[in-house]
Amino acid sequence: MIRVAVVDDHEMVRKGIISYLATETGIEVIGEACSGNEAVLLVLKERPDIVLMDLLMENGNGIEATREILKSYPGCKIIIITSYYDDEQVFPAIEAGAFSYMLKTANASEVVAAIKKASQGEPVIESKVANKMVSRFRAQEKKPHDDLTEREFDVLMCIAEGMTNQEISDELFIGIKTVKTHVSNILSKLGVSDRTQAAVYANRNGIIKSRDKKG
Amino acid sequence: MIRVAVVDDHEMVRKGIISYLATETGIEVIGEACSGNEAVLLVLKERPDIVLMDLLMENGNGIEATREILKSYPGCKIIIITSYYDDEQVFPAIEAGAFSYMLKTANASEVVAAIKKASQGEPVIESKVANKMVSRFRAQEKKPHDDLTEREFDVLMCIAEGMTNQEISDELFIGIKTVKTHVSNILSKLGVSDRTQAAVYANRNGIIKSRDKKG
DNA sequence: TGATCAATCAGTCTGGAGGCGGAGGCAGAA
DNA sequence: TTCTGCCTCCGCCTCCAGACTGATTGATCA
Numbered sequence: 001m002i003r004v005a006v007v008d009d010h011e012m013v014r015k016g017i018i019s020y021l022a023t024e025t026g027i028e029v030i031g032e033a034c035s036g037n038e039a040v041l042l043v044l045k046e047r048p049d050i051v052l053m054d055l056l057m058e059n060g061n062g063i064e065a066t067r068e069i070l071k072s073y074p075g076c077k078i079i080i081i082t083s084y085y086d087d088e089q090v091f092p093a094i095e096a097g098a099f100s101y102m103l104k105t106a107n108a109s110e111v112v113a114a115i116k117k118a119s120q121g122e123p124v125i126e127s128k129v130a131n132k133m134v135s136r137f138r139a140q141e142k143k144p145h146d147d148l149t150e151r152e153f154d155v156l157m158c159i160a161e162g163m164t165n166q167e168i169s170d171e172l173f174i175g176i177k178t179v180k181t182h183v184s185n186i187l188s189k190l191g192v193s194d195r196t197q198a199a200v201y202a203n204r205n206g207i208i209k210s211r212d213k214k215g
Numbered sequence: 216m217i218r219v220a221v222v223d224d225h226e227m228v229r230k231g232i233i234s235y236l237a238t239e240t241g242i243e244v245i246g247e248a249c250s251g252n253e254a255v256l257l258v259l260k261e262r263p264d265i266v267l268m269d270l271l272m273e274n275g276n277g278i279e280a281t282r283e284i285l286k287s288y289p290g291c292k293i294i295i296i297t298s299y300y301d302d303e304q305v306f307p308a309i310e311a312g313a314f315s316y317m318l319k320t321a322n323a324s325e326v327v328a329a330i331k332k333a334s335q336g337e338p339v340i341e342s343k344v345a346n347k348m349v350s351r352f353r354a355q356e357k358k359p360h361d362d363l364t365e366r367e368f369d370v371l372m373c374i375a376e377g378m379t380n381q382e383i384s385d386e387l388f389i390g391i392k393t394v395k396t397h398v399s400n401i402l403s404k405l406g407v408s409d410r411t412q413a414a415v416y417a418n419r420n421g422i423i424k425s426r427d428k429k430g
Numbered sequence: 431t432g433a434t435c436a437a438t439c440a441g442t443c444t445g446g447a448g449g450c451g452g453a454g455g456c457a458g459a460a
Numbered sequence: 461t462t463c464t465g466c467c468t469c470c471g472c473c474t475c476c477a478g479a480c481t482g483a484t485t486g487a488t489c490a
Contacts, residue, residue, distance in 0.1 A: 010298065010319035012326070016231025034320075058320075083225065083298070104225035105249075105273075111227070149466060162412030165447075177469050184448065194476095195447075196411045197377030203418040364436060380477075392439045399478060409446090410477075 002119045005046060006032040007039040007062065008054035008081070013104065017052055017081070020108040027115060036065030043069050043076060050115050053098070055082035055089050063089060066096040077118040081106070090129055100124040144190045145207060152189070155182040157209050159195050160202035217334045220261065221247040222254040222277065223269035223296070228319065232267055232296075235323040242330060251280030258284050258291060265330050268313070270297035270304050278304060281311040292333040296321070305344055315339040359405045360422060367404070370397040372424050374410050375417035 004027055008014045014032050021027045030046050033039040035057055043051055051069065055062045066078050079100040080093050090101065100114050100123045114124040125133070148156065151172075158168040165183065169176040183195060192198050202208065219242055223229045229247050236242045245261045248254040250272055258266055266284065270277045281293050294315040295308050305316065315329050315338045329339040340348070363371060366387075373383040380398065384391040398410060407413050417423065 010228070010231075011322045012231035012235065012296075012319050013225070013228055014231065015234045015323070016225075016227035016229065019230045019234040020227065081227075104227050107226045108230070151467065159411070160415065162407065162409070162415045164409070174467085175469055177471090178467070180448070181468080184450095187448080192377065193448095194377070194379070196374070196414045199411045199415050200375065200377045200418060203415055366437060389437085390439055392441090393437070395478070396438080399480090402478080408478095 002027045002050060002115060003030045003046070003048040004028065004050045004052060004115060005030055005039070005042055005048040006052050007034075007036075007042075007057075007065070008032075008052075009034045009057040010054070013054065017111065020111050021115075024112050027112065036061060036068075039065045040068045044072055047073060047076075049077065050118050051076060051078045052081050052111075052115075053078050055080055055093060061089070063092050063096045066093065066098055070097045079114055079118055079124075081111075090132065094133075101129045102126050103128070143205065145201075145205065148186065148189055152182050152186050153207070155179060156186050156198060156202050156207055159183070159186070159199050160208050162199060217242045217265060217330060218245045218261070218263040219243065219265045219267060219330060220245060220254070220257055220263040221267045222249075222251075222257075222272075222280070223247075223267075224249045224272040225269070228269065232326065235326050236330075239327050242327065251276060251283075254280045255283045259287055262288060262291075264292065265333050266291060266293045267296050267326075267330075268293050270295055270308060276304070278307050278311045281308065281313055285312040294329055294333055294339075296326075305347065309348070316344050317341050318343070358420065360416075360420065363401065363404055367397050367401050368422070370394060371401050371413060371417050371422055374398070374401070374414050375423050377414060 004021065006014050006017050006029060008017070011034070014034070018029050018032070021029055030048050031042045033042045039051065039053065039062075053062045053066060062080060062082075066080070069076055069078065077099040078097065079102060080098045081102050081104060082089075083104050093101065100118055102110065102114055102124065103126050106114075106126070117124050145153075145156070154172055155168055158171055163171065165176050165179045168179045172179070183198075186198055187193065187195070190198055190201055192201060219236065221229050221232050221244060223232070226249070229249070233244050233247070236244055245263050246257045248257045254266070254268065254277075268277045268281060277295060277297075281295075284291055284293065292314040293312065294317060295313045296317050296319060297304075298319050308316065315333055317325065317329055317339065318341050321329075321341070332339050360368075360371070369387055370383055373386055378386065380391050380394045383394045387394070398413075401413055402408065402410070405413055405416055407416060
């Protein structure tokens with residue numbers, strides 16, 4: 001009997017998963033949790049074989065919970081189940097020690113199969129996620145802004161707010177000539193032709209001063 | 216017997232909802248769909264009393280589907296069920312004619328209650344969403360871009376891509392002078408001082424050409 | 431019919447943006 | 461020590477952006 005815990009802040013997702021597993025012989029749901037903290041407590045108490053874990057939850061995310069659980073209970077196999085295959089959190093999740101990675105679009109047989117394989121020590125990575133990983137490893141996923149210097153980053157964040165060179169000069173306490181130099185370097189490093197494109201780039205790549213990022 | 220259709224691109228959410236409703240007498244799930252287009256076809260064929268509709272789906276979003284359904288079948292009550300209460304899509308959904316608005320954190324009794332109330336003509340708006348609406352109505356929350364003309368919108372979307380006036384001129388088949396006029400009007404209507412700020416505004420307010428929006 | 435507004439285009443003018451070349455100070459690596 | 465990279469700053473020059481003023485056409489509406 002494979003003992004499974006279900007972690008998701010959306011009750012209807014939990015019920016969906018549980019209904020997937022209800023008819024399956026050999027799998028037993030031993031508990032559910034609606035946050036990362038609850039998940040840690042539940043797992044350490046019940047010590048299930050498998051945890052089905054949502055990545056994005058309102059109270060503490062699944063990555064921290066994954067890390068926390070594996071620290072105290074390394075034998076546990078954690079299957080991440082999330083909504084979006086292109087989420088940036090994919091890689092931190094893998095790094096945190098997640099065993100398998102599935103999408104919420106998965107159907108019952110896929111979930112059951114993933115659980116059974118996990119219990120036999122075989123991971124399942126959803127194909128889109130796997131492709132993303134492959135492409136990242138292939139290209140080493142070097143983002144154009146990776147080789148911006150620290151100061152150029154500061155300037156780019158100002159550009160991303162729509163500030164003019166003069167405003168940036170005042171903000172960073174440097175001369176306007178210096179700002180222009182940085183801007184030129186930024187444009188060339190990002191491969192864009194003016195500050196507007198740089199601002200768009202920054203906003204679409206999360207290079208922003210301090211705004212909440214929702215997932 | 217209340218006839219219900221379930222629309223969500225995540226099968227486990229659909230199964231979760233259906234498992235909520237399975238034991239409930241007086242409610243019958245007459246079908247499920249995994250995209251907006253499918254939903255429209257399903258609803259027009261089966262004509263359910265209630266549709267439980269996810270807002271964010273990979274193939275066509277729930278808002279368009281809601282609008283489409285109500286155009287041909289105005290008697291249908293559409294209950295939006297989504298993950299995030301602070302999503303900007305809340306208001307378009309209400310405008311599109313969504314009847315009730317719930318979160319995926321809702322439990323079985325809340326879902327059942329919402330369906331029964333909807334069938335009696337009584338909407339249910341989740342409290343966080345309601346609060347957001349209240350605050351928006353209080354502040355009247357009229358977005359600056361609400362009084363852009365259609366053409367100005369086209370130009371703004373180009374600016375949001377980082378295009379120059381010349382490029383916009385080529386893209387929209389209008390003179391560069393015309394582009395400049397539009398740009399000036401846009402800047403003044405948005406209350407910003409240059410195209411970079413306009414681009415930032417557009418990107419942060421989802422005024423973008425055709426990019427997938429994840430949520 | 432006259433008024434209004436969106437969309438188009440024109441001319442003129444100013445200022446900022448950005449390219450190009452050059453340079454000094456400074457810290458860490460070879 | 462020399463070299464390299466980053467941060468800082470300077471001058472010069474060109475060009476686009478955007479403001480301002482004004483005009484025409486066509487659709488809608490009172």
